[in-house]
Amino acid sequence: MIPFSDEDLKTPVSKIIDEKISPMLARDGGAIKLMGIKDAKVFVQLQGACVGCSASGSTLKFIVEKELKTWIHPDLEIVNVLVGEESKYEFN
Template structure:
């Protein structure tokens, strides 16, 4: 059970993505955008060089997911939303 509301998660998730994860991805030409948080699911979208990169799955698991779960809560779910699906988050 997640002890935080989606509103409680917004600031720490946003801060970690902006200050820690985004700079790591930018070094390789990638980017990340926080789309929304619903029911403790963090909807992000990998952008830039991350789109179509064979290592994007590892980036998601070993950088994004690891950082957010370690810093906030281990039950947090991270969902990478494919390009063009930004308005269909309920499908994930």
């Protein structure tokens, strides 16, 4: 169980995305956007060169998920919101 509220997670998740993950993805023309956090699930959207890239699943698992779990909490769940499918989710 994660000992933080969704609201408590917003700042550290945003900071890790902005300072650690975004620069890594930008080197290859990719980008990431934090869509929201709900029930300790972090909803992100891979953008730029990551859209349609065959390695986007690995990027999500081995970069995004690894960094957030390492720096914040190992029980976080990361969900990729595909471009065009934003309406399927309700974000806070």
